[in-house]
Amino acid sequence: MAKDMQEITDENLRQFAGYNMKRAFLMVRDDLGRTLQEFGLRMTSFSALAIIIENPDVSQSRLAEALHIERSGVVVLVDELESADLIARNRVEGDRRQYALRATPEGEAVWTRAEAAVHAHEERIFAGLGAGERQRLADLLRRVGRG
Amino acid sequence: MAKDMQEITDENLRQFAGYNMKRAFLMVRDDLGRTLQEFGLRMTSFSALAIIIENPDVSQSRLAEALHIERSGVVVLVDELESADLIARNRVEGDRRQYALRATPEGEAVWTRAEAAVHAHEERIFAGLGAGERQRLADLLRRVGRG
DNA sequence: TATTGTTATACTCTATAACTATA
DNA sequence: TATAGTTATAGAGTATAACAATA
Numbered sequence: 001m002a003k004d005m006q007e008i009t010d011e012n013l014r015q016f017a018g019y020n021m022k023r024a025f026l027m028v029r030d031d032l033g034r035t036l037q038e039f040g041l042r043m044t045s046f047s048a049l050a051i052i053i054e055n056p057d058v059s060q061s062r063l064a065e066a067l068h069i070e071r072s073g074v075v076v077l078v079d080e081l082e083s084a085d086l087i088a089r090n091r092v093e094g095d096r097r098q099y100a101l102r103a104t105p106e107g108e109a110v111w112t113r114a115e116a117a118v119h120a121h122e123e124r125i126f127a128g129l130g131a132g133e134r135q136r137l138a139d140l141l142r143r144v145g146r147g
Numbered sequence: 148m149a150k151d152m153q154e155i156t157d158e159n160l161r162q163f164a165g166y167n168m169k170r171a172f173l174m175v176r177d178d179l180g181r182t183l184q185e186f187g188l189r190m191t192s193f194s195a196l197a198i199i200i201e202n203p204d205v206s207q208s209r210l211a212e213a214l215h216i217e218r219s220g221v222v223v224l225v226d227e228l229e230s231a232d233l234i235a236r237n238r239v240e241g242d243r244r245q246y247a248l249r250a251t252p253e254g255e256a257v258w259t260r261a262e263a264a265v266h267a268h269e270e271r272i273f274a275g276l277g278a279g280e281r282q283r284l285a286d287l288l289r290r291v292g293r294g
Numbered sequence: 295t296a297t298t299g300t301t302a303t304a305c306t307c308t309a310t311a312a313c314t315a316t317a
Numbered sequence: 318t319a320t321a322g323t324t325a326t327a328g329a330g331t332a333t334a335a336c337a338a339t340a
Contacts, residue, residue, distance in 0.1 A: 008212065013197045018272075043169070061322080072310080073309080115159075122164060137164055140287070216330090242298085242340070244298040245339095
């Protein structure tokens, strides 16, 4: 008995950019998740590490804003990175409420290797798109939600 | 005291298409979620309803494949749509294991209204992009993951 | 034996709210 | 009073695994 007598179609949904975006994002997320596992990172901790390296001594609250998540979520994230000795919580003189987050040498090294792995992941997942198309995709995505 | 003495940057991350995709997707997801609430639908139940209308008498297993989720997840989804009288589980003659899913007249009516609302939502969220750019974005997204 | 639908359970990600210590 | 960080809790969304009925 033919298993696929009738192919299921999704024309109703393919007309929506949001549908195509979700499908594409889930593929990226899965492959990226596997890619980062090797470094003990998740998508969000990879992002956090990137922000901390780029903005030394950033506070947890500012990091939360940059990542668009709540401060309570950052605590767990920073705990995770600190436990792995990838970043350190340093005290700020003049304000004992906040921490200055900074990547350790190992954190910088891991970031460098993870960055390369993520580039390889993007080569894989966007193999169907040329360099110009990838750039155009990134540009279009960056303009979403800014009427 | 200037709250934003130093702006947090994310150049390390903006180079990655996946980062831009996540950011864009989360904005779409949030606005779409609010849009669908009015119809008692979630992103996934909206998609399920669309597939069922387009493919009358589809089984739950085939629906699971189309939505790229597990069969167990479809049970909850179909329960939800059936409770709202938007679809019906009909018995299949010749195979008493499976159901033939079909939208009710009300399901079709709700879909039509929801579809219009989702179009309005996309007009809103993609306001910064012209029609041609939206089409290009959709095309590019559909080609992700297909080396 | 394989497939369909089902249930129970667990995991990931994130938000909310209440708290503390500082300012 | 306001802010930074923390904790506990809860809610989506989805996966895994075991199961009954049917093929």
